[in-house]
Amino acid sequence: MTDQHADSSSRDHTSSTPGTSAERRLLARVDDQRRELELKDRMLTGNLLQMERVTGKLRQILAAMSSAVLMIELDGHLSEANPRALQLLGIESELPVLASRALPEALLSILDEVVGEGRHVAVEEVLLECGGRLATLRVDCRLVRDDAGHPVGVLQIIDDRTELMQMEHRLEQSRTLVALGEMAASVAHELRNPLGGIGGFAALLREQLEAGSDAARYVDKIIEGVEGLNKVATNLLAYTRPVEPRMQPTDLRGLLREVMAFVQIEVEQGRFPVELALELGSQPLEMKADQELIRQCFLNLLKNAVQAMDGQAGHVGIEARGLGDESGMAEITVWDTGPGIDPALHAKIFNPFFTTRAKGTGLGLAIVRKNIELHGGSIVIQSAPGAGCRFVVRLPLADRPTGEERA
Numbered sequence: 434m435t436d437q438h439a440d441s442s443s444r445d446h447t448s449s450t451p452g453t454s455a456e457r458r459l460l461a462r463v464d465d466q467r468r469e470l471e472l473k474d475r476m477l478t479g480n481l482l483q484m485e486r487v488t489g490k491l492r493q494i495l496a497a498m499s500s501a502v503l504m505i506e507l508d509g510h511l512s513e514a515n516p517r518a519l520q521l522l523g524i525e526s527e528l529p530v531l532a533s534r535a536l537p538e539a540l541l542s543i544l545d546e547v548v549g550e551g552r553h554v555a556v557e558e559v560l561l562e563c564g565g566r567l568a569t570l571r572v573d574c575r576l577v578r579d580d581a582g583h584p585v586g587v588l589q590i591i592d593d594r595t596e597l598m599q600m601e602h603r604l605e606q607s608r609t610l611v612a613l614g615e616m617a618a619s620v621a622h623e624l625r626n627p628l629g630g631i632g633g634f635a636a637l638l639r640e641q642l643e644a645g646s647d648a649a650r651y652v653d654k655i656i657e658g659v660e661g662l663n664k665v666a667t668n669l670l671a672y673t674r675p676v677e678p679r680m681q682p683t684d685l686r687g688l689l690r691e692v693m694a695f696v697q698i699e700v701e702q703g704r705f706p707v708e709l710a711l712e713l714g715s716q717p718l719e720m721k722a723d724q725e726l727i728r729q730c731f732l733n734l735l736k737n738a739v740q741a742m743d744g745q746a747g748h749v750g751i752e753a754r755g756l757g758d759e760s761g762m763a764e765i766t767v768w769d770t771g772p773g774i775d776p777a778l779h780a781k782i783f784n785p786f787f788t789t790r791a792k793g794t795g796l797g798l799a800i801v802r803k804n805i806e807l808h809g810g811s812i813v814i815q816s817a818p819g820a821g822c823r824f825v826v827r828l829p830l831a832d833r834p835t836g837e838e839r840a
Contacts, residue, residue: 501591504577505532505544507584521563521593537561540572540589547574547587558594568595606784617785621669624662632659668796672785678723678807682831685718685727685763689751692731700739707742710750718755718763719831726804727828731767733797734824738769740790741822747771755830762810763830768823774816782814 495502501518505511510529518524524535533541539559547554553575561568571592576584635655642649693711700707731751738749747770756762774782774789781787783802788795805812809829816822 499592501589501593503536503589503591505587505589507548507586509533511535512586518591521568521591523564540591543572543574544587544589547576551576551584563593566595568593569598570594617669617672618674621666624666628659628663628666632656632663635659665796668800672796672800672803676726676804676807678726678804680721680723683720683722683724683727685720685722685765685828686713686753688724688728689713689731689753689765692728692735693751695732696735696739699736705739705742705744706746707739708748710748712750712752714754716755718753720763720808720828721831722808722828723804727808730801730804730826731765733801734767734826737797738767738771738822738824741769741771743771745771756827760827761830762827765826765828766823767826768821770821773818773820773822774814775818776816779814779816783812 495515498515498517501521502513502515503511503518504513506529509532511524511532512529514522514524514528522536522540524530526535532544536544539561543554543556543559553573555574556572559570559572561570563570571594573590573592575588577586577588579585635652639649639652639656642652690711690713693709697709700709735749735751742749749767749769751765751767753763753765756764778789782789783798784795785799786795802812805826805828810827812824812826814822814824
């Protein structure tokens with residue numbers, strides 16, 4: 434029995450050894466796979482973190498871009514739009530959204546052209562209503578492809594070129610006006626001497642003629658014409674000659690009262706059926722200005738407003754106020770209830786020699802703008818046929834003293 438028991442014990446030990454070896458191999462394999470999975474998990478986590486960092490940087494770059502950037506999927510959904518695109522195009526829907534619902538027709542037509550013809554399209558000037566203004570946009574549109582070259586969507590990049598176009602227009606206009614001014618100054622200088630002679634001889638001739646005769650009336654017309662030409666020549670020289678403003682502390686409200694009082698006398702003497710209004714508010718409007726130049730600007734604007742009434746009954750006025758913001762500007766509006774001016778003429782109204790009046794020289798408003806800009810200000814016109822006219826002037830106010838300076 435002892436031998437049998439020993440044999441049985443030996444058999445049990447021998448049979449358990451292979452099972453233990455297999456179990457160890459299985460455990461080792463499980464450990465290897467676990468370590469491999471942990472390694473892959475760490476790699477995947479690292480890749481995801483890297484992708485998040487790259488995505489974050491891309492979003493920061495897109496958010497900082499001045500261009501509007503749009504991504505449209507091939508199924509027609511607008512999937513991505515940077516903040517500039519949302520602002521420029523007024524997109525309020527949550528993305529993704531159908532491009533046909535979010536984008537204007539002008540951009541959709543370019544999108545269709547790119548998808549339909551599979552090519553890059555760039556349009557230099559697209560006129561679009563953006564935020565209540567007519568904007569000039571440059572649109573660059575192209576297909577986006579995957580690594581295999583298959584199209585996956587359309588990228589649209591939009592640049593607002595409105596201000597650039599306006600600056601280019603003003604620069605070109607400035608160059609033209611400089612050349613025109615140089616020529617005009619030369620012509621005016623050459624005209625003044627012979628005009629003086631003609632006017633002098635005409636005055637001598639007038640003294641020798643019988644008052645009320647046809648000859649006297651003809652000479653009077655000559656003298657009137659000479660005076661008109663002299664006025665044009667004088668205005669030409671005033672517009673073209675360099676002016677160095679003599680700045681001094683100025684009470685703008687007091688200056689406007691003086692201008693209104695002077696025009697009031699002319700209105701009463703000329704029996705114009707016009708009522709004058711002056712609204713200056715209670716806020717002090719102190720600035721540094723060449724008082725003569727600023728006085729002449731508002732006198733010219735106010736006289737123009739009275740003349741624009743063309744003998745009809747109506748109202749002419751001046752309103753002045755501080756804007757109350759960080760700009761530190763005063764806004765002065767000269768207005769009338771006259772026939773108004775066609776908006777198509779607004780861009781030309783301040784050009785030299787442009788006038789809407791039969792006897793106008795076209796230099797008054799050009800000189801006004803020049804003198805306003807010499808003071809660091811601006812002037813714009815707001816008008817429409819039948820709706821009167823408003824000339825809005827902005828001028829910088831003087832820096833307000835601090836409490837210590839006042840003390």
